[in-house]
Amino acid sequence: MTSEDERRSRRQGPAMLRGRAVPPTTTDQRLLDARGPADWVHADPWRVLRIQAEFVEGFGLLAELPKAVSVFGSARTKPGTPEYELAVDIGARLHDAGYAVITGGGPGIMEAANKGCDENGGLSVGLGIELPFEQKLNDHIDIGLEFRYFFVRKTMFVKYSQAFVVLPGGFGTLDELFEAITLVQTKKITRFPIVLVGTEFWGGLLDWVRATMLPSAKISPEDMDLIHLTDDPDEVVKVVIDAHIEQERLMQERAAVEENAEQGVDGT
Structure with missing residues (x-):
């Protein structure tokens, strides 16, 4: 004969037990009553949830962001230097052209670009990163996020920017620059302009690319067209605007082709 314990049943989420x-206890009881080792908060399954939470938080906060341009450059650039003031000017001009400005949220070039946009009445965004040394978000940010993971932060830069403007910087700046170039070159994202600001600083790098990478067929000749080099803040903004006018034209053409194809399938 079946005992009472064997007859009882319970729904547990989608399962029936x-x-x-x-x-002997409910899921809520085990969640709220449990006390024990905290090693699980450092395990990979829990990290996956943290990563997911960072994506959700970023997407949720930035979903309604207007068209924007990311500005990269060294955190070590001091206020009052020509590079700092150039970044301030570019941030202001990007706002005047109708763009929000996104930076890594730190000091130096990032602060300068945020400052130019902010003091000119624009929307200024900072996407910070947790580092071993303290680097707080600068004071010229309207929307700020701090990330644990570099790759989540990079996704936000790419997803919510319509262009990258890159001033002189170090390894972090190079990392962002070449990631953007790679994504555009491999067509993983829609092509968007990448503007290097500072012919003296970036010229040697581009000379090496032309003289070494290109002749050895490590890149294609058209790949050089992915990068624009200038010292002129007016040209920075013009490159961005012209590229977006062309993108909108191509998107309209693509939409028209798709609509015609759908009509042909429907027989209308």
Whole structure:
């Protein structure tokens, strides 16, 4: 004869448990009452949830961001230097052209670009990163996020920017620059302009690319067209605007082709 324990059943989420499979406590009880080792908060399954949470937080906060341009450059650039003031000017001009400005949220070039946009009445965004040394978000940010993971932060830069403007910087700046170039070159994202500001600083790098990478067929000749080099803040903004006018034209053409194809399939 079946005992009372074997007859009882319980719904647990999408599952139905019966008899000996029914746990003595509910899921809520185990969640709220449990006290024990905290090693699990450092395990990979828990990290996956943290990563997911960072994506959700970023997407949710930035979803309604207007068209924007990311500005990169060294955190070590001091206020009052020509590079700092150039970044301030570019941030202001990008706002005047109708763009929000996104930076890594730190000091130096990032602060300068945020400052130019902010003091000119624009929307200024900072996407910070957790580092071993303290680097707080600068004071010229309207929307700020701090990330644990570099790759989540990079996704936000690419997803919510319509262009990258890159001033002189170090390894972090190079990392962002070449990631953007790679994504555009491999067509993983829609092509958007990448503007290097500072012919003296960036000229040697581009000379090496032309003289070494290109002749050895490590890149294609058209790949050089992915990068624009200038010292002129007016040209920076013009390159961005012209590229977006062309993108909108191509998108309209593509939409028209798709609509015609759908009509042909429907027989209308």
